[in-house]
Amino acid sequence: METAATIRLCAGGGTVFLLPLTEIPETELLARAALAPDEAERYAGFPSAARQRRKEWLAARVLAREELGGRIGYEPSGRPVLRESPGTYISISHTAGWAALMVSREGRCGVDIEPADRRAERAVRRVAVPEEIALACGLFPENPELAVWCAKEAAYKALGRTGIDFREEIRIDRIAAQTLQLTVKVDRMSLELFFWENLIGMCGSFKEK
DSSP states (O other), X not given: OOOOOOEEEEETTEEEEEEEOTTSOHHHHHHHHOOOHHHHHHHHTSOTXXXXXXXXXXXXXXXXXXXXXXXXXXOTTSOEEETTOTTOEEEEEXXXXXXXXXXXXXXXXXXXXXXXXXXXXXHHTTTOOHHHHHHHTTTOTTOHHHHHHHHHHHHHHHHTOSOOOHHHHEXXXXXXXXXXXXXXXXXXXXXXXXXXXXXXXXXXXXXXX
């Protein structure tokens, strides 16, 4: 059987790798991931009913191994890192039969992917103000609430710490071309919007000072 191809997109100051999961059996992902002993132990701990979660977890490791030649570890905060390359920054997302891994050498990065038709009106009210949604209308008028949700999720992942107030500490304040400009705490960050098949995504990175 032909192996599903990885899609590579240059966006947000880095590269985003997308892997479609619908047609890939879990056994193939497991073989391609070539798990280290500690990873195999973690994989064995997933509940038998968590098939989709296992596939998503494996897919991130497949992308790290095949595209970056490394393995995923985690900082105490939960931020993913590439074990063999401390100067390389990564971020992970998955949804609806897809997995994404972003890599940046500019600085801490974040990526979020969602089905482009997902409705996010209720969820976004908890994390955004109306002015932010109005700005996003200029970027993705069909579903501006989802664009805001993706942007805030990606920025949160780039920050890499808990206790973030999405509404107050991550603020969208302008748009330009395919990007949303954000003030994230005291730093600034640009997030680029991208589409692939049925997906919408946001990604970006902080430039290390």
